[in-house]
Amino acid sequence: MDKIQLVAFSSAQQAMLQRMQQNMLTSSQGIIAPAQQIGGEFSASSLSGSSAGSFSQMMNEAVNRVDAIQHSAAAQQIAVETGLSDDLTGAMVESQKASVAFSAMVQVRNKLTSALDEVMNMAV
Secondary structure (H helix, E strand, O other): OOOOOOOOOOHHHHHHHHHHHHHHHHHHOOOOOOOOOOOHHHOHHHHOHHHHHHHHHHHHHHHHHHHHHHHHHHHHHHHHHOOOOOOHHHHHHHHHHHHHHHHHHHHHHHHHHHHHHHHHOOOO
């Protein structure tokens, strides 16, 4: 299985990804594992009102990371265009990373918007 390394994985995301990959390997071997509760910072106790600012902080950090990736890609492209660098492949790879990061951010935004619409349309 090919592994894709992302630049901005937090330790909790990395641990969750490893559990998901292990579950995928287990399920492909025909072994059914019992359901596991997601723990750590994603547990029910962490979703209390005391951490209300953490979601907006997490989203701001994600947007800032995507912005930094895009600025880095743009800087490398400008360096190649002006002749300061001859690393065209590096600039293209950075450009693709920026494109994928932006697409993922847009997809998350769309999912959040549709989830909010669903919540708002719920009968009370």
